[in-house]
């Protein structure tokens with residue numbers, strides 16, 4: 001499995017990321033990594049609920065919100081899961097796997113993902129933040145609602161990208177995620193769709209996520225979607241709107257791994273509606289302070305030139 005990046009990130013790719021808030025990189029991970037992740041996915045998806053989300057006990061003890069969220073995720077009651085975790089017919093999501101499924105920790109720490117992020121966004125240092133996996137069964141009509149991720153993160157900074165990679169082929173027409181080019185430059189005060197935000201309810205002064213379907217035929221809006229093979233990856237700016245992606249393929253499941261990363265100059269900005277983070281309750285984050293907790297957010301890559 002490759003730990004070195006097998007491709008050279010070009011200036012054009014860096015410029016595309018800066019301009020569009022999203023860039024496709026082909027062939028970043030070799031087929032051994034992809035087979036390994038496919039196997040890991042097959043293993044976790046067949047676990048019983050009680051065997052998922054086995055986080056360190058102290059993380060749950062110190063963070064009642066996280067503890068409640070994990071119980072909802074493991075619930076055998078579909079209604080409860082649906083209320084809090086976006087699970088829907090034919091759509092499964094897991095997160096925080098790096099803490100409870102060692103294959104995903106290995107990917108985060110040993111694959112060239114962090115280097116790829118650093119080279120695309122121009123960071124000197126790259127730390128791991130959080131992860132999630134999204135699966136849509138063949139012929140799953142559930143669309144991912146249009147959203148950007150920034151409102152859900154308890155941190156501020158330009159460099160909090162997501163690396164989105166399908167474990168099996170996806171096609172732009174049938175199963176890809178879609179992106180709105182340049183939407184990372186648009187002012188947005190949307191209320192996120194996190195477990196905590198749903199419990200609190202949206203305050204009147206915060207808007208809902210903009211539904212880009214309304215502008216589907218507007219020639220000024222660039223909707224982007226890609227045909228992708230295992231090993232390809234999309235890097236996404238935290239403020240770029242993305243969504244769509246029902247899986248209309250008749251036989252091929254759509255399984256995507258999203259890993260989120262911290263680059264340079266990221267500061268805590270804890271708000272009660274943000275995501276829960278294992279090992280770092282919102283109440284312990286000091287507003288405006290840089291991210292330094294190596295045990296929770298390992299520093300995975302440094303640019304040699306910045307040492």
Ligand SMILES: O=C(O)CCC(=O)C(=O)O
Pocket residue numbers: 134144149162164177242245256258
């Ligand atoms: O793959 C999906 O359906 C959703 C992915 C997503 O929204 C994300 O990674 O932020």
